[in-house]
Amino acid sequence: MSTTLPSTTPAGTTLTETTLLRFATAGSVDDGKSTLVGRLLHDSKSVLVDQLEAVERASASRGQEAPDLALLTDGLRAEREQGITIDVAYRYFATAARRFILADTPGHVQYTRNMVTGASTAELTVILVDARNGVVEQTRRHAAIAALLRVPHVVLAVNKMDLVDYEEGVFAAIAEEFTAYALELGVPEVTAIPISALAGDNVVEPSAHMDWYGGPTVLEHLETVPVAHDLAHCHARLPVQFVIRPQTAEHPDYRGYAGQIAAGSFRVGEAVTVLPSGRASRIAGIDLLGVPVEEAWTTQSVTVLLEDDIDVSRGDLIVPSKDAPATTQDVEATVCHVADQPLTVGHRVLIKHGTRTVKAIVKDIPSRLTLDDLSLHPHPGQLVANDIGRVKIRTAEPLPVDSYADSRRTGSFILIDPADGTTLTAGMVGESFAAPEPVKDASDDDGWDF
Incomplete structure (x- = not known):
């Protein structure tokens, strides 16, 4: 199967007969993301025989009677030992209707940074929820990241419906709660689908256990959702x-x-x-x-x-x-902090925008987003791992930045630790959750004060 990407013309059409959809999966630990991806690959006949045989052998060695389809994406040894996804796993597959690039992202809060990576170029995000647990903090965090990254389409996959006896009321309550939260974030579209990734219900084939659901399966939605190559x-x-x-x-x-x-x-x-x-x-x-x-x-x-x-x-x-965009040395953006080291006011960093990297200082952190109720905590002084907040940055040299709303490529940047090259923060220029009134810029008296 070819993995060559199509060239998109200015008119928005492709030079190949089928369109390409980039999508990412997200959700909390053990919600079944890797199993869903494995089921998609298996039931759409996108798995080679030798791959399936390897999964069957690995599953048998662990005492499992049926093949563990999550092993199709959880390829790292540490992932298989711990039963969790650590790294972003990219997979390429195709059906008669469309070609796909999917990013299976980790669910553990420690690896939220990888969800940012996987969803940064996605046109659709599938957010899984365990039907027994409902919407949890990590679900809200992933919804907020999808909103910040302006992912055009969000699918809520309520998984493990077999463990709640395929009850329509359970699905309806979760779908209503998540949709209301996502709309507050500004997510333009949510499609809710009840599934059992383990049993295959509503993943590729319609479920015989949920006749109360009349919508598309996950694959049907992926094949038919409009794709606008807006770049x-x-x-x-x-x-x-x-x-x-x-x-x-x-x-x-x-x-x-x-x-x-x-x-x-x-x-x-x-x-x-x-x-x-x-x-x-x-x-x-x-x-x-x-x-x-x-x-x-x-x-x-x-x-x-x-x-x-x-x-x-x-x-x-x-x-x-x-x-031509305006050049500026003062960048204000919403960021997702991905490093264990906190980001503080006065922090000396490198900012990488496109192919340009320059010195910069964090002059202010006006607010941090509270995911539970979407309230803003004013002037927190720092952002810790997985926090979402507003920052003001002063750069040593002018940067030609676009608004992220206009271009996801030239409206984004990353902050880097100049000491060891660690990625600290992913930023979206101009994106905002209605930040509070700014405070006076922090001062600096060393060589990094621009």
């Missing part, structure tokens, strides 16, 4: 990754700026501006896989040639001159 319609952005100067006899004056187009499209002859310097030029040529083309668009890796010999280097951003 093709965003403001055009090309973060420069590398400057190419072959200096060969055939191309003695070749100077190209290579990178993957983060959003939008570019055409030969288009007026562009290089940020943060603000220097302007026009596109003299676009090379795609070594072949000149007239136009290129989002997700394609290209080399752009400019008419003028201007200073461009890694970390710069090439944008249409008519549609």
Whole structure:
């Protein structure tokens, strides 16, 4: 089965016959995420014979009579020993209707950071809930992250319905509670489906035990949910990754700026501006896989040639001159803190935005989100692992940032510990849960005070 991704045209169509859906699974520990993914792969006949045989052998060695389908994704030794998912497991499969890239993310609160990674590019998130436990704190945290990351579609899969005798009332109560919470967060769409991943009810085939449910199975919904490759319609952005100067006899004056187009499209002859310097030029040529083309668009890796010999280097951003974002040294964003080390006011960090990394200081933390009731705790002073809050950051150099609402690629960033390179925080520019009034910026008297 081919895993080649389709190229999305500016009009939003694909160059292949089937569409591609990126989706992620999330939920609390033991809610059955890996079993659901295994059931999807198994029942959609996307598992190779040797893979299934390996799972059967591993299950038998653990004294299990039936194959443990969770082992199709829980590949790390530590995962199998502990019975939990630790790392994000990516799987590729296809049906006649659509191709899929799924990210099976961990449920343990310790690994929430990996859920952020898995859902950051997802167009749909499946959040599982154990029918016996209902909505728990980790469920609310995953819903909040999906809302912050602006995942367009959320599926609530109420799992283990076989353990509550397939009671409609249990499902209805959980679906009502979760939907109300998700709507408060701003999630645009929630589809609730009662399932038993272990027994296969409503995963690929409709359940014979829940005739009161008339909606789609999980796979049916995944195959039919609208997919809008909105990056093709965003403001055009090309973060420069590398400057190419072959200096060969055939191309003695070749100077190209290579990178993957983060959003939008570019055409030969288009007026562009290089940020943060603000220097302007026009596109003299676009090379795609070594072949000149007239136009290129989002997700394609290209080399752009400019008419003028201007200073461009890694970390710069090439944008249409008519549609250039403002550059700023003051970034305000909502973040999910993913490190064990707290993020504090006055914290010296590196901020990585696109291909550019610069020094920065956390000047203020206006608020932290309380997941139970979505209230804001004002000026907490720090964020600890898995906290969601607002931050104000002062950067050493101007950054050309978009609002995350306009572009998930150029409106996001990560904060890095300059001492050891640890990722501290994932941020979304401009996203907000109605933060309270700001306080005066914290002062700094060392070389990191910009």
